[in-house]
Amino acid sequence: MSNRVCEVLNIEKPIIQGPMAWISTAPLVAAVSNAGGLGVLGVGFAPDEFVKEQVEETRKLTDKPFGINTVLIPENLDRLTKLISEIKPPVIYADTLINVDEQICLHYFKLWHDAGCKIILKASTIADAIAAEKGGGHTTVEAITILVPQATDVLSVPVVASGGIADGRGFAAAIALGAEGIEMGTIFMAAEEASVHPNVKKALINAGDMSTVITGYSTDEPCRQIKNKLSDEMIEIEANNTKEVAAELLRTVAESSLKKAMIDGDMVEGAVWQDKLYHLSLKLNLSNLFLVK
Template identity: 45%
Template sequence: MVNRVKEVLGIEKPVIQGAMAFTSLSPLVSAVSNAGGLGVLGLGYMPKDASIAEINQTKKLTEKPFAVNAIMQEGIVEQADEVLTATKPPVVYADAMRLNGALCQKYFPRWHKLGMKIIVKASYLADAVTAEKAGADLVVVKGWEGGGHVSFESTMALVPQVVAAVNIPVVAAGGIVDGHSSAAAFALGAEGIEMGTAFLVADELPINDKAKQAIIAAGDMATAEVSYANDAPFRMIANNLSDQIKDLEATHLKAEAAQKEAGLDAKTIKMGMYQGDTQNGAIMVGQDLSLIKETKSVKQIIADVLQDTKNVLHSLENVEL
């Protein structure tokens, strides 16, 4: 059977690397693409010139397809459009917690005309339907088990609903780090997987070693969901910072807390990931991080997960029902 994710994106393996702000840059992205998956540049709120430079650097490091994320929000997507028009990457990774259909109708045809495929990351069923109507080639469906910004529905509940509602290929994301979680995604009807946390311990990712060791050392119930005041909560390793944010939201009105938290994620990600401040910085991870036990190369991470997925699916053939 033809895998539509591989066919649409022109990749060798149905694996997408999640767009992680300030983290998934050219070293990681090119390694994922060179290993047969789809690397995604998490440029987020990076300035225009820096974004263009990062895209051009990725092109130097890989001849394989890769994606650039575009945040689909008024006041932000305009710069992304300028960057995409100037650089014409193979794939656009359109990202939004609540998808604006009008923005999609405006920009998707422009990007298609420039020769780019379009992925939409959806955390809600309605967003996946909107994405298909706007012409997206593929939809990544992320459940709340994932790291970074999260919504309120689990991967297990969300993925089969989207599979039943759309005709474009569906990729599952949120809590996928090994063969068992990957096999579950395919069993739910997904045709590919997206992983973020699993790649945070990749040898090629140049973040502070203290951040990688914090991920490896983490156990069950090691994450916290914070920053609900901004209606864009995110999941991170629980630490002093997450406790402070929870206290802030418990002692202030929503609007006041939102104002104090503005821009907090960008600042604290750099502290956690690059300065190695694992107590006062943010290390955004999914709930299944306790399954990650060691650092590996990107190539090995992908190979192990896919081989284990095949093993798990094969073992299910002998299950008696």
């Protein structure tokens, strides 16, 4: 299947592997790219040397396009842009929080384009998507069935749907809604090439429809995760504290919890996120759109 997503990103299949910290490293990213999709390194907050190492290793494993993720947080962008100008990854996957700053997009997207990079941007509302398109080129909060048609009605760039897609049925539904491709994250965690602890893969495969809970409402960036002792503690914190106090307590509890699960295999106090842990805050990505340019 070839369309604008494939043409812009120079890939064979309009499938993007979502970047996931401690998971989306060179072996998985290269495997996805070699299979015809777009692998993306989950290095948004990683030290420069680690990013360089992962890019170098990915290039040893594939000659296909791949991406690295960034996060549109102003204090982090100058450092990242300097790094991008050095390593020149084929694609930049720009993660955002809600309320995209159009001026930031205009400034940094130009610099990334000048470095020869294609840009995928992840936004949180249709307004954010429109602002991002002006700068160069994903959306949460509403259901995918609502967002994709709205986005394709108002945007000129190709739209990639994301959120709860894990097989051909989800792909077909996204295309029917107007998307030109899909992004998948969680499903890739069970892949042989994903460098996560076997306990995590087993938990994901065995999880049912009621195995997950949503935590982090107090942060305004909630996240879905597999239910365990950690999630119980987080839910209790939110039930027994004011929003402001709960948000601060959750950030302390959540710190390093992703690493505990993904690397150490701790399924009791580790976090098996269905989505992402950004910095020390939690972000819900149940339904997203990608805008590619």
